Amino acid sequence: MAGVAIWDRFLGREVYAPKGRDPLGRYTFVPGTRPVSIAGQPAEVGRYLASGTGPWRLTTDRGRSGLAGDFGTDPLPGDVTVDTVIAIGGHVREVYERAESLGTMLALSPLLADADARLRESALERAVDEGLGSLRAVCFRPATRLRPVHELVPASRSRRITPQTIARLAAHSEDWARLGPDGVRPDRVLSPTREFDTDLYENRVAARLVDHLWRFLNKRITEVRRIDWMVEDAKRLATEIAQRPWRTHEHLFDLFAGFVNDDTWQTRTVERLVALERLSHAVASLMGSPVHRGVNRHAELGMLLRSTNIFVNDDRYRRVGELWQAWLKTHAGTTLQSDLARHVQQWCDSFAHYNALLLMRAFDQLGLETDRSQPAPGPGGTVTFEGRHGLVSLEWHEDGAFVVRRGAEAALRIVPIPHALAASSQQGGNADLLTHLHRVPVATPTLVLYPGNRDEREGDRVAREILLRAFEGPESPAPARLPVPVFLLPVSPLEIDSVTRIARALRWVIDAPRLSAYPPVVACTDEEGQAIVRNTSWLAVAPEGLRGVRPPADHELAAVRTATLALREETSRLRRRGANIERVEQLWRSLDQAARHLTGLTWCPVCDKPAARPERRLQPRPDGTYRCECESCGSAWESRLCRACGNTYPVLIPMQQAATGGYGDHLDRVFGAELLAGPCWIRDRVFICPRCTTCAERESERWVSCDRCGDAQTVRGG
Structure with missing residues (x-):
């Protein structure tokens, strides 16, 4: 067994041991001197510290207990996200392994590529629709058997006695009517009888199948709804882009052109939702049936059905068995622990490749240019982008982390963490993981990209404090955050805005130092x-x-x-x-x-056009700040002075259309990537200092509490 050491992707160095509850995918194995096993399998160099989705334990080759930890709750996102990311990650890997060009990699879509196939009726849905009648007949008119039982009845109704009758009567004097010199005259006795028993193996299979199908149909409903959201986002972005300079969003439009040009998407999603909800309601109605309530649903059944007389000779049960086989074909191969461990390893590796594509797309969206004919980069490679104001490079490290450099300076470190940090309904578990990440002592500003979908952040599922910390970029940090520069952004192949929010963070890293360096x-x-x-x-x-x-x-x-x-x-x-x-x-x-x-x-950061008369375009202010406006697209940008900390920071107001801020999804919808410092949540043209996280409105005399800075109002911005 080869010796390995533990590598911390956050810190970018070898560590002795992870401590406490750590998110899935933070640690990998590198060459070392200590032979270690995880989940009974040798820990291999280059693999992630991921044995499954729950607690883990490392042991030495001598079998002694070693390090242990816990990934917390719900480390994996939904099946659709996992499958899609694994497919996209596989395509990215194929591109650089075949030494294809960077242009080929940029042509890959980071969205749900098989949305069209997922809107079609699946084989299991067809089988459910055809076999639902037989399953319903089994659930409400099941095969039963007579089971001998003893029932406590009045003595006048008893026709037989058994040894259990005598034992019960001798031990329970409250069942006596009276005690005479010749013995006991009973009032109640145990009488042998028979009752119908539905707890058969075949009925257990039917009840378990109801549970499996109900979960499957609800996952499909969620999947189709997310596709519907993605189509709505595409149409929304297309409308916004039509009002802006097309050159600034040409590459972004390529992402979702297929969803906009095809007018049948909405009709198809509605039809599929109606069909799935009909099947889901029909299956849910079986949960109150005699079979579902009368059998032991926790009994061990296995995956392969036993060939019993009932399954062979009863037509209803035979069709239920066929429906079980159809379900098994869809969900086979994920039950063994070794299969699950391999699946999680593949997910962790693919998530890093998926984020590499998102980053390439984000640089492309910002208008930074590079040689598309150069070989596509893989782990250990570097891509250099050229903008109007200098060179920016993206380094893809062997451990799966990325570093953005402005010239020779490391401006941002990006760490993909394949843990669904905000997916759990257990608020305490989410808060613990987020607190742990925000306390990592990093030297370079670090952006964590993790899998997350919009439905996990909507409504009241997530507390305000958790939501603010789970969706913050360096341009819009959460209020009163710790001084450690760690930020978190959710990404998903089901959300078009994933590329946009990364581009917004990169815009801050690339443009903010230059735009705030005034006066020279x-x-x-x-x-x-x-x-x-x-x-x-x-x-x-x-x-x-x-x-x-x-x-x-x-x-x-x-x-x-x-x-x-x-x-x-x-x-x-x-x-x-x-x-x-x-x-x-x-x-x-x-x-x-x-x-x-x-x-x-005076160069416009939105349309990247120079001013015709730069000396007239920049307006200096007495406090050492300035303001510029673009004569081409109408955007305005300026520097602001924070009253709380004295820091100077840049702001961007695209197309002279000021708007209030809000949660991250609100920023995606309203501003996209055209944003520097985050705006106030209740007043437009007022901004939040990214260094001390203080809103300028809070420092004014007219301040009114909002959902971000206080609890006096409940203004939900996203």
């Missing part, structure tokens, strides 16, 4: 500063040197160049020996860089 400062002496600003107004003298106030016009930049040349000549004349010409040249390069930075601030 150039260090120089007072004499040099006064000489340079003498004939220009785009620079201002400050204690630390020169500040760039707005982008310069061409003639203003030329005037600064002339002033620096004159300054160089003056320096050379006054200091004949050791003239500091290089320092003056460095001053010019710094001023030129500041001018380019100020001009870059």
